[in-house]
Amino acid sequence: MGKLTFPGGIHPNEGKKLTMDKPVVEYLPKGDCVYPLSQHIGAPAVPIVKKGDRVLAGQKIAEAAGFVSANIHASISGTVKVIEPRMTSSGSKVNSIVIENDGLFESVDYSQNKMELETLYRDDVRNIIKEAGIVGMGGAGFPANVKLTPKNEDEIDYIIVNGAECEPYLTSDYRRMIEEPEKLIHGLEICINLFDNAKGIIAIEDNKHEAIKLLRELTKDNDKITINELKTKYPQGAERQLIYANTGRYVNSKMLPADAGCIVHNVDTVVAIYEAVVEGKPLISRIVTVTGDAIKEPCNLLVRTGTNCQELIEAAGGFKDDKMPEKIIAGGPMMGKALYTLDIPSVKGLSALLCMTHDEVTKYEPSNCIRCGRCVSVCPGRVVPSLLAKYAEHGNIDAFLANHGMECCECGCCSYICPAKRHLTQTIAGTRKQILASKKK
Amino acid sequence: MEQTFKISSSPHVRDDGTTTGLMADVIIALMPATIFGIYNFGYHALFLVLTCIVSCVLFEWGCQVLFKRKVTVKDCSAIVTGLLLALNLSPDVPVWMAILGSAFAIVIVKQLFGGLGQNFMNPALGARCFLLISFAGQMTSFTYDGVTTATPLAELKANGVSAINLLDMFKGTIPGTIGETSVICILVGGIYLIVKRVISPIIPLMYIGTFAVLISVYSAANGGFDPTYLAAHLCGGGLMLGAFFMATDYVTSPITKGGKYIFGALLGLLTFLFRIFGGSAEGVSYSIIFANLLVPLIEKVTMPKSFGQGAELLKAEGSQAGSSKRVDKKSIAIAVAAILIITCVAGFALGYVYDITKEPIAQAEQNAKEEAYKAVFNGADSFEEYDCSDAADVLKAAGFDSDVIDEAVAAKDSSGETVGYVFLVTSNEAYGGSLQLAMGITTDGTVNGISFLSLSETAGLGMEADKDTFKEQFAGKKVDEFKYTKSGAAADNEIDALSGATITTNAVTNAVNSGISYFKSIEGGNN
Numbered sequence: 001m002g003k004l005t006f007p008g009g010i011h012p013n014e015g016k017k018l019t020m021d022k023p024v025v026e027y028l029p030k031g032d033c034v035y036p037l038s039q040h041i042g043a044p045a046v047p048i049v050k051k052g053d054r055v056l057a058g059q060k061i062a063e064a065a066g067f068v069s070a071n072i073h074a075s076i077s078g079t080v081k082v083i084e085p086r087m088t089s090s091g092s093k094v095n096s097i098v099i100e101n102d103g104l105f106e107s108v109d110y111s112q113n114k115m116e117l118e119t120l121y122r123d124d125v126r127n128i129i130k131e132a133g134i135v136g137m138g139g140a141g142f143p144a145n146v147k148l149t150p151k152n153e154d155e156i157d158y159i160i161v162n163g164a165e166c167e168p169y170l171t172s173d174y175r176r177m178i179e180e181p182e183k184l185i186h187g188l189e190i191c192i193n194l195f196d197n198a199k200g201i202i203a204i205e206d207n208k209h210e211a212i213k214l215l216r217e218l219t220k221d222n223d224k225i226t227i228n229e230l231k232t233k234y235p236q237g238a239e240r241q242l243i244y245a246n247t248g249r250y251v252n253s254k255m256l257p258a259d260a261g262c263i264v265h266n267v268d269t270v271v272a273i274y275e276a277v278v279e280g281k282p283l284i285s286r287i288v289t290v291t292g293d294a295i296k297e298p299c300n301l302l303v304r305t306g307t308n309c310q311e312l313i314e315a316a317g318g319f320k321d322d323k324m325p326e327k328i329i330a331g332g333p334m335m336g337k338a339l340y341t342l343d344i345p346s347v348k349g350l351s352a353l354l355c356m357t358h359d360e361v362t363k364y365e366p367s368n369c370i371r372c373g374r375c376v377s378v379c380p381g382r383v384v385p386s387l388l389a390k391y392a393e394h395g396n397i398d399a400f401l402a403n404h405g406m407e408c409c410e411c412g413c414c415s416y417i418c419p420a421k422r423h424l425t426q427t428i429a430g431t432r433k434q435i436l437a438s439k440k441k
Numbered sequence: 442m443e444q445t446f447k448i449s450s451s452p453h454v455r456d457d458g459t460t461t462g463l464m465a466d467v468i469i470a471l472m473p474a475t476i477f478g479i480y481n482f483g484y485h486a487l488f489l490v491l492t493c494i495v496s497c498v499l500f501e502w503g504c505q506v507l508f509k510r511k512v513t514v515k516d517c518s519a520i521v522t523g524l525l526l527a528l529n530l531s532p533d534v535p536v537w538m539a540i541l542g543s544a545f546a547i548v549i550v551k552q553l554f555g556g557l558g559q560n561f562m563n564p565a566l567g568a569r570c571f572l573l574i575s576f577a578g579q580m581t582s583f584t585y586d587g588v589t590t591a592t593p594l595a596e597l598k599a600n601g602v603s604a605i606n607l608l609d610m611f612k613g614t615i616p617g618t619i620g621e622t623s624v625i626c627i628l629v630g631g632i633y634l635i636v637k638r639v640i641s642p643i644i645p646l647m648y649i650g651t652f653a654v655l656i657s658v659y660s661a662a663n664g665g666f667d668p669t670y671l672a673a674h675l676c677g678g679g680l681m682l683g684a685f686f687m688a689t690d691y692v693t694s695p696i697t698k699g700g701k702y703i704f705g706a707l708l709g710l711l712t713f714l715f716r717i718f719g720g721s722a723e724g725v726s727y728s729i730i731f732a733n734l735l736v737p738l739i740e741k742v743t744m745p746k747s748f749g750q751g752a753e754l755l756k757a758e759g760s761q762a763g764s765s766k767r768v769d770k771k772s773i774a775i776a777v778a779a780i781l782i783i784t785c786v787a788g789f790a791l792g793y794v795y796d797i798t799k800e801p802i803a804q805a806e807q808n809a810k811e812e813a814y815k816a817v818f819n820g821a822d823s824f825e826e827y828d829c830s831d832a833a834d835v836l837k838a839a840g841f842d843s844d845v846i847d848e849a850v851a852a853k854d855s856s857g858e859t860v861g862y863v864f865l866v867t868s869n870e871a872y873g874g875s876l877q878l879a880m881g882i883t884t885d886g887t888v889n890g891i892s893f894l895s896l897s898e899t900a901g902l903g904m905e906a907d908k909d910t911f912k913e914q915f916a917g918k919k920v921d922e923f924k925y926t927k928s929g930a931a932a933d934n935e936i937d938a939l940s941g942a943t944i945t946t947n948a949v950t951n952a953v954n955s956g957i958s959y960f961k962s963i964e965g966g967n968n
Contacts, residue, residue, distance in 0.1 A: 416454060
């Protein structure tokens with residue numbers, strides 16, 4: 001079978017060698033843990049503990065507020081210190097529960113949650129996923145149970161596991177796939193069994209040979225799951241591009257993947273589903289890649305949510321003595337968020353901490369667009385970024401919409417490739433945000 | 442204090458490519474053609490190249506300082522413009538013309554429209570066309586190996602394929618502009634740009650391909666396909682330089698892929714129309730500039746379909762989606778047709794205006810001549826052409842180096858008897874370059890009168906030569922030789938010099954004297 005792909009895209013420096021072959025090491029937090037009540041898309045969760053309460057690891061401390069929302073669980077044992085706004089990776093303060101770490105890591109007994117899978121109804125499974133507070137762990141943080149509850153249940157024919165990990169530097173999904181492939185496969189089977197007509201696809205970029213080989217071997221007798229090899233290209237793992245590459249179906253901004261009969265889940269999310277359903281564990285930890293040329297010992301850490309990011313840097317040996325980072329990014333370099341401080345908690349959607357000694361963005365000054373057309377040829381959304389950016393700058397919303405500005409997925413390819421170093425993605429994303437906000441009113 | 446870090450919106454990594462780098466690649470790609478041009482045409486070509494580059498950079502810097510813009514001469518775009526302009530100049534043009542062209546390219550075409558990326562036509566080609574219109578003579582005069590010659594394409598148009606040496610055209614050892622002659626050098630540069638992915642091959646291939654097909658069809662329809670004819674058209678007249686370096690200019694070519702195909706095809710069509718039906722043998726420059734103007738329209742109709750556009754309709758209601766698609770296609774088809782029609786109409790109009798006006802212009806010229814003859818030979822009834830092919834030798838022997846007898850006619854009376862002659866004399870020693878006059882002389886050697894056919898001297902000074910008071914000084918006199926004086930004419934053969942225009946007076950006097958001397962040789966021969 002040939003390698004699947006989509007038209008457009010770029011080939012940034014991968015940077016995965018730094019941590020690709022580093023096995024996952026568990027890191028237990030030393031200090032207090034902070035749990036922002038909004039780690040997902042949708043309404044912030046509502047605290048169900050109060051100051052002074054003693055909590056155990058795995059205990060629910062905040063409850064989903066509505067259908068599109070998610071529960072939050074404590075990842076350590078200790079005492080609720082305070083509930084107050086704390087700085088997060090988004091750059092703004094979010095109401096958070098702070099738990100003073102008692103260092104015991106006393107846990108809720110998960111075995112009492114365990115149930116025989118065969119005895120469960122589909123809605124029971126969805127309920128377990130909801131209870132476990134599982135959200136999309138690729139970064140967006142869409143509640144997993146909502147995705148698995150589409151209106152057109154019968155029309156879902158593909159559950160796609162996004163193992164592309166197309167963002168440079170990230171290796172957390174890769175480590176998951178080669179270290180716990182059985183959990184991934186079983187997690188996917190659980191999802192497939194929620195639908196009558198669904199089949200599973202695990203889609204992996206061809207720079208992860210090991211994972212492809214291993215998963216193919218493990219699924220060779222499974223006629224419901226296929227392992228698809230994708231070309232290594234950014235943004236191969238963008239939801240719409242991933243669906244197109246695997247099924248040839250198009251999804252645009254007016255649709256949900258379910259409208260094309262597809263549901264896409266991140267690798268970590270599927271593993272979390274397995275752990276919730278089979279082991280009874282809520283989502284309280286994830287793999288974070290701590291990497292970049294400023295880090296002494298780049299590594300993959302299994303991190304309890306709520307752990308302070310400064311601790312994670314120290315767990316990776318700290319910064320190199322002669323190389324203080326100029327920029328630190330939560331996530332990958334293409335779509336991650338730049339952090340101005342490390343004093344923030346790790347959250348469910350944090351895939352990496354990337355510490356770079358040189359900032360490539362401030363190195364260049366933007367100059368006039370020379371209409372070279374590179375942004376057009378790389379755009380996976382097949383829009384004309386230079387034109388959209390011009391309309392955005394002029395505040396011409398009508399022209400922006402008429403030229404399909406809403407189809408932009410903010411992947412960053414246009415800014416990356418622009419020889420004039422124009423901030424195309426930023427300009428377009430700003431206007432998209434403005435339009436979405438005005439629609440909500 | 443707690444350590445803080447730089448923040449910015451994503452993405453946080455950038456490709457190495459920069460505008461300056463792209464411009465540098467274009468300069469590198471132009472080097473073979475430039476070096477060959479200098480080798481082919483000599484030091485003056487080198488001087489022109491340097492002049493254009495330096496003046497373009499200086500004009501860009503000056504404009505940006507004057508307009509209080511950020512000075513961006515470091516991006517090398519002005520160097521590219523200067524180099525391209527120089528490669529599009531005849532190696533004979535004076536330096537001031539190169540500077541004027543650079544000023545037009547940078548100040549008028551580029552900076553007045555907002556600088557890099559804002560100009561609607563290629564600056565170098567804009568300047569070339571400006572110079573072509575303003576100084577047609579110098580821009581299209583090509584000296585090669587010390588002789589003023591026609592370019593191969595002009596030869597092809599005038600004399601057919603027999604006049605063509607294809608190997609010379611491919612190598613570039615032919616007359617032409619500095620950079621356009623060597624096909625091989627341009628191809629090397631073009632391939633470099635395509636391999637380095639600086640330009641997409643779509644535009645050059647569509648351009649050259651469409652043009653080749655049209656020329657083949659045309660030649661097949663006109664007495665059989667001749668590969669030499671096709672090859673000469675492909676190698677000649679700056680097509681290669683235009684296709685690889687000027688048509689692919691980012692700023693003035695479509696940004697969309699579909700647009701690039703249409704743009705290239707349009708260029709091929711336009712160049713074909715201009716070359717075959719137009720007046721001049723050229724056409725690449727005008728084609729590209731014309732197509733530049735159509736770019737916004739081309740882009741409008743070739744906007745790419747966004748990812749999954751209409752996919753939601755396909756699912757909801759198949760039929761509706763289908764019909765909306767059809768409408769889409771229809772409107773695009775209309776727009777494409779509009780572009781084609783505009784192009785054809787413009788191309789044919791330019792071609793046919795030349796064709797339509799060719800006859801009247803020739804007739805008008807003939808009438809002007811007849812009138813001039815009459816003006817200088819009132820008594821004659823008719824004029825009959827007289828073979829003056831020996832005039833050059835006669836004038837040379839008499840020492841009139843700067844005068845040429847272009848035409849001679851014998852004046853006849855009603856009985857058909859020759860009563861005198863009219864000569865059209867061009868003098869190349871006038872203040873404004875050259876002048877042409879008609880002079881009548883009777884068989885007994887009396888100058889009947891003079892009249893100017895072309896005179897472009899300084900207004901108020903040299904132009905006074907066209908006044909009757911000056912011209913009548915020659916009439917009715919029978920002398921061996923006219924002389925001019927500044928101190929008041931006393932003798933019959935003395936002419937009052939025009940005040941402040943001695944050079945003009947000298948040129949006119951010499952022109953008349955050369956006519957007299959040629960007349961003597963005719964009469965002497967007849968006697």
